[in-house]
Amino acid sequence: MPPVDDSISPPPARPADDRTSTTIARDDEDVVVVVAKQRDAPRTREEDGTRTTTTIEGVEEDGVTNVRVCVRLRPMITRDHRDATTTPDYDDDDDAAMASPSSSGGTSSRMKRHASGLATPTSTSRILSPKVVLVGSERSSNQRRTTAVEQKQQQQHAPPPLSSSSFSSSSSLSAWHTHPNDIRRITQSKHTAPYTSHRDVERMADYSYDRVFGPSDTTSTLYDECVRGVVKSFVDGYHGSVFAYGQTNSGKTHTMTGSPDEAGVIRLAVRDIFRRIRSSQSAPVDDGGSNDVSSREYLVRVSYLEIYNEQIYDLLAQPPRPSASPSRMSLQHHHLPPSTSVRIFESRTEGVVVRGLREEIVTCPGDVYALLDAGNARRRVGSTGMNRTSSRSHSVFRIVLESRASSSSSRIGGGGGPELRGGSGGGVPSIAPASNSSVNSDSDSVATQQSQGASVRGPVRISSMSLVDLAGSESVKNTGSTGVRQKEGQYINKSLLTLGHVVHKLSELSSREKGAMVAPNEHIPYRDSKLTRLLQPSLGGNAQVCIICNISPALSNLEESHNTLKFALRAKKIRQHARITEVTDEKTLLRxxxxxxxxxxxxxxxxxxxxxxxxxxxxxxxxxxxxxxxxxxxxxxxxxxxxxxxxxxxxxxxxxxxxxxxxxxxxxxxxxxxxxxxxxxxxxxxxxxxxxxxxxxxxxxxxxxxxxxxxxxxxxxxPTTNGSSLMTPETTQRVEHGDEDDQHLLEDLHRIQEMLGAVMKKKLKGGGVKTTPGGGNSINVNNLNGRTPDRDAEVERLRMQLQEQEVTSAMRKADSSFLQSQLNVKDGILKEVSILLEALEKRQLALETENKQLREDLAGAANMIEEADAMRLILEQRLLEKDVEIVEKKSI
Ligand SMILES: Nc1ncnc2c1ncn2[C@@H]1O[C@H](COP(=O)(O)OP(=O)(O)OP(=O)(O)O)[C@@H](O)[C@H]1O
Structure with missing residues (x-):
């Protein structure tokens, strides 16, 4: 049994039958949807000879758990009201509106100026109490013009005309309310009834989830109650995934990235991870029965990407702007290549693989924050009619943890304990590093020589945590977008739609076969978007997943909020089976x-x-x-x-x-x-x-x-060395920075030249050599014209040394330019491979379509043959009858 994590608040009391239920009130009838059945169960281990699977705590006895879903209702902000009364204040085709390192005015300001609503007096979006009364029309002036038919329909279902006073009082209220006594429920507010279409009976719905957070709940509370458990499991060796979902302007980035005033989930998770790593020594390591209480050692690396217009971009691959607190990592960034498009593909052995993404090894939260800030500064943001700083891309911040028992009690060869081979592909996309990545897990570049002492062997646990801030769904009607923004919006909506389909399909499957995982041959449309392909390993089963669904309190967003809540209900049904991944015979960076x-x-x-x-x-x-x-x-x-x-x-x-x-x-x-x-x-x-x-x-x-x-x-x-075994990230860096090395070499050369010069000078002057103070047989070197065999030897030696240094310097220069050319060649190959893969992928899709068509044609042909056969039989029958008739006639 793993140690109990006191920091996680106990789950709210469950219904007597130990089931979590979701109730959707429909006028006079209640429809109860069983969402989850959870029971605290100890970890269990299954062994099938070659592998051991350890299941997570707090899951059903069969090791299957449901995706954890929480809903966050953001506070009212003035923009909720302004959106409904003003036209959008953005320029669609103005790419300058896109936040860039130079235009954003710094990372903290880039943090979507979340605090703008909270701290800056000049801000346009200030938080309001949900009960504060606003004046104005709820109907947006930028809503699309309605057709005559729509106007008629609206009149039929429209609420009774409201006086300006009655409207202002109702429109200012939050469209949703949470229940202090039932922290799992969220209900549509009563005052929204007049705006509720009678056709949609779910409009007055009462939804229930794992946890619902109201406007006054902080991100820290949300983290403690919903995310901390996933992070804990991640440090223990399980894959984890947390993502924020919701329409535009609902508070996803505020939740994940945070603001200068309030840390977001990503920072809280990072802090927690390092804290757990530090304190894990005191906790017994449950490694499958050995009750090993030894400490573990960890290697942490991070990557950060965004999916913009269906292209993956590396957010860590551009030189960052100078950071206020330079760290080793941020210093390295000055030498990073510009952001490149990253490739994602499926490998038979490794699953979903992301190729060409930079990963950075980190050793403290500060390292991670610097990288996060640099990545956030590069993330694409634009102003829309709904959100002045709207994320135009989905972002995935990924942390990979490798750990192993560091004591001498490490099992050699990995006998016993959970062993699930298969690299990191089990629950998350593996990342194949870029050729010039500062982390190169390619075993060639890291010396793997004969010295493999007992301490090097033993299983290495690999877990990965994906922290995802999705772009928000948006309707042109509300954002009023045209041009670039509209195109971005279309990409965003399309990928979210695919995510919806995937979630729908997975929830259907989970409901159909309770407890069973997705059948391998079942078609889930992961391939329809980059987002779903990237999330496939998480959604596909082997990860602990927490989805934070953000909704806006604005009445004008009611429709979208319902969609989000329905998505959340479906997601809640998805069943997961997380396992620890331990690698015994494959190369890991830690090993x-x-x-x-x-x-x-x-x-x-x-x-x-x-x-x-x-x-x-x-x-x-x-x-x-x-x-x-x-x-x-x-x-x-x-x-x-x-x-x-x-x-x-x-x-x-x-x-x-x-x-x-x-x-x-x-x-x-x-x-x-x-x-x-x-x-x-x-x-x-x-x-x-x-x-x-x-x-x-x-x-x-x-x-x-x-x-x-x-x-x-x-x-x-x-000092550096040419030995490949010393190609640590730092030495690799030095090779990249040949100029600095040359500088050191030049300094060395100068030093030696000076020494040589001094010796020559002394020699010319005929300077003496000190004799030993009490040396009985001391000699005066002047007697030898300043020349001694030792001195000559010394001069000769220094001359030789100088020559050697010159040769070394030339070799190093040649080495570094050779390495550079190798890198260029590899980059070129990588690009070519990417193009080929893309072409292959397209061809595969075309072939799949062709196959489908052929299959349909074949089925059609088979039908026709069957029909022709039937017709032939009929004709034969008729022929027979005719023959009989003729014979009969003849006989008559
Ligand atoms: N819990 C909260 N407390 C205070 N302000 C919040 C909160 N949630 C969101 N906001 C504010 O609401 C606005 C929209 O939030 P945010 O940009 O995070 O939305 P989003 O869902 O990420 O939007 P998009 O999908 O367009 O990027 C911001 O001004 C933000 O500061």
Whole structure:
């Protein structure tokens, strides 16, 4: 049984029969729709020889749970009223209205200026109490002109004419009310009755969900009660997905992204995830029965994309605007390529795959916030008649977590425990990184050499959390959009319609076969839009899903609110079966990094051993020379010593870099964790797994590594190496930034030249060499015209060193331009593959259509054959009868 999460408030009392019911009141009759049947059940494990499935807590005993759906009614804002009284204040074809990094005036202002309604006095959308009385007409002046027939129909169903006073008092009220005593219900307000069409009996509906949040509820409350559980499961290893759905201007972005005054779900989730990672040490790790109470180590990476006009764009792939609090991640962004269109396709083995999306490894909430801000600044926003800062795209912020038991009790080879092989494709789209992504999970680029100590093996859990802010459905009637906005609106509506179809189909299937998952051969129209293809793994079953349905309190949005609530009811019926995904034999980033660290440690041990061997031999050599020659105080700390130390520093620094990316449970803060991790590893190393002693690491090098690990700026100054095994994200970055490296090399060269110059000067001046203070056999070098064999050797050595550096520099330049050209080639190939895939996809669709047509033709032909056969039989029968007739006639 997993630890009970105290932070999650207990669910509201359930009906006696343990069922959650949805009631739709229809005039005088009540239709009860059973929405869910949930019962707290312990985790169960099923084993079928090769894999173990662990089911989530709080689900039915058969391991199936329903999608969690909550509804959020946003507060009244002045715009609700203004929308109904003014014409749209936007310019459709003006792309400048589209928020861009330069036009938005900063990320915080880009956050759709959510606080504008709350904090800025000049704002146009201020929150109003739902009960505040407004004056004005509820009917929008920008509503489309009605036809004569429609006018007639409206007159038939129209409410009685209202005086301006009666209208103003009713229109100011929220169209919906929530029930303080029943936090699951939302009902259409009574005063809306006159506006309710008698044809639609559901208009006065009383809906019920997992939880309904009223205008005074905060995002934090919503998070605690609906999302926290999904996040907890995510950290435990289950896939999760949270998305905000609703019409335009209903508060989706406010809920997901938040405002400067109120953190949104994404930030709250990020904070929670890191908090859970830090505190997970104290919680027993339920890994399928071993009762292992060891801590885990984690690798967190994030990506951010948007779907705009049916194209996927990478929101992390453009250089960000300078950030107020530069972090390692934000610094890296200055070198990112411009945003590219990303490809999505289906792979037989991996499921839905997103190709070419940048993923960033993050080690603390600050890293994530910087990325989020950068991505939000790039998200497409435009002004419409309904929302001044309307999202014109669907956005998906995705967090991937890899974790493994970090103690020595890790099971080798992954015996026992939940093992569900199949990579990350189980519950979320896998992401195949871009060729120049700062994270390259391609195993080629990460050293995967022989050193695979016991600590490297053991299953790695992969879970992913998708936080989705959907664009809102909109009607041209209300937004008054034309041109670009109208086209965007059409794309948005089309994809939401497909989402509606998918949800409808899934809910039907779930109701039909209660408890059964979607049959593999059942056709669900995921492929009809990029959005549904992307959400397919989440909706398809292997994820914990929470849908937040946002509705507006405005009477003018009544129709859309009903649609949203109906969508929510359907979504509530979808059944999910989340499982932990554990990978034992496939490459994961975490395992690659661990292997890399092990390999570097091995190299480090070797380097220190070689160094001490060299020192020994030098010592012996020195001793023999001292025995033979007069005592001259020549600096015997040879250059090879320095080189060895440099090598060691590079290795220690590389280890520190990698270690800093892996988060350990129990660390106080991740920045500190970097230090703790490195320190504890190096000190632990004295009793490391394979018993090798690393205590002899040069403390200077270790300190330097720690400083680098703590300070990205220092880290970027660290020496680099050509060794592919050191291609950590940072070193990769350095290769990309060949200029900086060249600069370092030049500095090195200058240093050596200066040393050489000083030596030459001394030589020319005939400067003396200090003799040892008490050296009995000391000699005056002037007697030798300033020349000693040692000095000549030193000059020669420095000359050689200079040459070597020049060669190294040239090689590095060649290397970096070669790598750059390789990247370009790969990018080109990727683009070609994308085009081919697209063509293939089109061809496949065409073939599918052709097949369908052929099948219909075939069925038609078969029918015709059948009919012809029947006709032939009839004719034969008639022929027979005729024959008989003739025979009879003849006989007569
Ligand atoms: N809970 C809330 N508290 C205060 N203001 C809110 C709340 N929800 C929404 N708002 C305000 O309502 C307006 C519309 O919200 P938002 O932009 O989040 O809607 P949306 O559903 O994302 O719209 P679109 O689909 O057009 O992008 C904003 O001005 C926002 O600040």
């Amino acid at each position: 690659s990094y661990r292997e890399e660290i092990e390999e570097l440690k091995r190299q480090l041990r070797e380097a220190t051993r070689t160094s001490s061997d060299t020192q020994d031999s030098q010592q012996r050599h020195r001793q023999s020379r001292l025995d033979q020659t007069p005592k001259v105080a020549v600096d015997y700390s040879s250059s090879s010593d320095e080189e060895d130390q440099d090598d060691t520093q590079v290795l220690v620094s590389a280890i520190a870099n990698l270690e800093s990316l892996i988060l350990k449970a129990g660390a106080k803060s991740t920045r500190k964790a970097t230090k703790t991790t490195v320190r504890s590893n190096s000190s632990m190393a004295t009793t490391s797994d394979d018993g090798n002693d690393e205590s002899s690491l040069p403390s200077r090098a270790l300190d330097a590594a720690l400083m680098r690990a703590e300070s990205p700026a220092v880290a970027s100054d660290s």
